[in-house]
Amino acid sequence: MRGGTPEGEDRTEQALVAAAQNDPAKFDALYELHFERVYAFVASRARDRATAEDVTSAVFHKALEHLPKYEWRGVPFAAWLLRIAANAIVDQAKRERRESPLEDDSREGDANGILHGSQMRGEELRAIEHRARLFRLVGELPEPQKQVIFERFVEQRSIAEIAGRLGKTAGAIKQLQLRAVQRLRTQMEGRHG
């Protein structure tokens, strides 16, 4: 991918957007298509998981709300979503500052950084696409491997805890972790993103 969506996908996406504009219940297809992309972008800039979830949630609600206003003028839907996300991150930073009035102004720079960052460079877009694809591939892992990845990396459980929960030995969990990461690596390298 070269930082944008290939043309064929553009047309499919355009049809999906038009369908959702006519019938909001069809927004689901756009959510499925873009969740990982938006989350990958937000998570790389949010200070913690709770904030990343708050902001991602706000982005999709805003996108749903403003969907009737979206017009296809060569701006891919993904870019529109990421622009909403960049603004949501700025809003979040402002809200945090209001909630901590005792804080000094040192975060001003961050907010500005994000504002400037809304003019995203190709390199950053590629990194987001890469990470989003990895997130999608995790969802396609065989069941025990997928569970180990989520418990280890998301829940941050210890190997011993996961072993207890899955009724396996610690050694077996480490093997599953290895197989999962190896499989993801092969898949990520198989198709250059």
Added chain:
Amino acid sequence: MAKRSLALQLDEAVLAMLVALPARPEETPHRELPALLKIARELRLLPRAEFREGLRTDLQRRTRMSEGAAAQTKDLREVHYMRPGLTAITPYIIARPAARLIEFLKSAFDGIEQLRMPAPDGSIMHAAVAIGNGAIELSDGNEAYPSAPAAVHLYVEDADVTYERAMLAGATSIAPVANQHWGDRWGAVKDPFGNHWYIAKPGWTPGPEGVRSVQPFLHLREAHKLIPFLEAAFGAESLGVAKSPEGTVLHGTIRIGNATLEIDEAYGEIQPMPSHLHVYVPDTDAAYARALEAGATSIEAPQDKPYGDRSAGVKDAWGNSWFIATHLGTK
């Protein structure tokens, strides 16, 4: 030394990465390891499956009925068990007057006051000061909770500057800043309340998430016995424990959730300082039950608090109090 299996090498590196600690260098690293770690680093940001599904359901509901969506979104984001701004382990220091300790934390460590809740008599019932990516919680305490100094390990950008600022803010020196054999540039001070602050600049390259700025440090008698207690109660994991030939813990780093604490065997002038620690866990009731089973005594049974946490308290065999909490929501 025989080459360790790739599964072991990867797991050890993942463990270090999850807590942003330096991985022990492999003597004979597997050639596949760097590429796998690159994937592993990205996986740290993986979204929770429950969040993905929950938001999707929420949006679907909203397309069916436009009202009430806001409330549902709120429920959804409150699933996360840690209070924003706090990590899984936060030192809770009781000092009188706490207001002066807050001033010290601001002057010495660039602390940012996040919260101050006064008691009716004007004393501080509860306060929180952010330092780097961690925090210190504090209170004036009361009869049941008298002053309890603690030891805290801070990772900072410039240990020399921070040490000097701490001295200017009223601290006394325990050890001047110097390069240590384990690689850190390190010094130590005692504040006017008796708290120990170990100030270090890491001598290793931290991961992309940086280092944990704030780590409680427990000096204990028979320190090795604390590890099984923490494993049983909080699902903790020990990340490298250095022991003497006699089995005494020279230094140990223990992980709970996304944070770490350190322990060692008390000796000489460094004696036990029974401390208060605030830990966030996914299930307070379960952790409380496991802690009692592992030998702790109850301070307080689990209950929902008005500030949006479910919380409980236990005391371990060393006299440290563990305030166990699960964040339910901010409102």
